[in-house]
Amino acid sequence: PPRRASCSALTCTPFIELTTLADLFVQLYVDCVRNCLVMRSPLFQQRKLIRSVVTSPSISTLKTAFSASNVGRSPSKVAAQSSTMADDQCCFYMGPGTLKIDRRAFHRPIQQGVVQRMQTALPEDKRGIILLKGGELQQVYTTDGEILFRQEAYFHYLFGVNEDGFFGALDTRDGRSMLFMPRLPASYGVWMGVIQGPDYYKAKYDVDEVAYVDDMAAVLAAAAAPCIHLLEGTNTDSGIAVQPPLFEGSNNFVLETATLFKQLTEARVHKTPGEIAILKYVNHLGSRAHVAMMQVRDLGSVLSCIGGGLYVVWYAN
Secondary structure: OOOOOHHHHHHHOOOOOOOHHHHHHHHHHHHHHHHHHHHOOOHHHHHHHHHHHOHHHHHHHHHHHHHHOOOOOOOOOOOOOOHHHHHHOOEOOOOOOOOEEEEEHHHHHHHHHHHHHHHOOOHHHHHHOOOOOOOOOOOOOOOOOOOOOOOOHHHHHHHHHOOOOEEEEEEEEOOOOEEEOOOOOOOHHHHHHHHHHHHHHHHOOOOEEEEEHHHHHHHHHHHOOOOOOOOOOEEEOOEEEEOOOOOOOOOHHHEEEHHHHHHHHHHHHHHHHHHHOOOOHHHHHHHHHHHHHHHOOOOEEEEEOOHHHHHHHHHHH
16 A cells, blocks of 8 residues: 655645735645645645645636626626725725625615615505614534524625624614614623724614614614514525514514515515625636636545635635
8 A cells, every 4th residue: 555644744844935815725725635635645646736726727816817807897896896995994805805895885775775665565654664683693502612603694685794693773764774782791802802882883884873782672762663674474495484583672662574574585686786796706706616626636635625625715815
């Protein structure tokens, strides 16, 4: 049988010059491949596989390929802003060289479209405030570990909030948007860093008002809306029922659940120009990532390691 590579290969000097964030992700993938294959393949096969990742044109030219494509020249540039948007607090992006999304240009048309649909479906005296609940962190069984957080889809669609524990409100009478954030104790700052206040999230998500969740009932009452529209229905793909959220003081409001689910679900089917631009971008990126993965496939390769090539391309772009 072929001689196994020695463990010294795990600590050999990397041959990649780390000059960019993308290079860092490539190096991380190289380390993953090296660690996974060191006990399975001869040393020369490892080096061949690693070099094929590093020299892959799919990784080195991905950013320029997108900028030169029809997606980059699309009229739908409300989602893909210039590099100066990186300094804007209201811009969402995953690092230098990645797609930049101006939340104001992206989510405002979505909110306006939902408001128009609700106004069409309801008489004027029945138009209230839409209230959606964001996702919550889930623990791993009885441990203090957390499952990777994914935002609730309807809430993210309407408000674009990444953090957990939020509520979002949208007034169907005038389109006014509000967020309600959790009031975190000062001790959270030990692990989570600076605890931001309402003004920070108001600027970040470009909403008209931000208050704390424990003040939500008072804020909604002050708005004097005829009702609160809650999400209730059944996902036709999974068959899972969407339950309306409960909140402190909800028994003091008229809760309406017959309209929002249908109108919001229908709105998500019809894409705005900003959504179309993002779909084009991620389809292009996903295709290039799969090409990069196939280019590093080799006899004896471990699926979990080769699949990591997808993440190299995704997270670097």
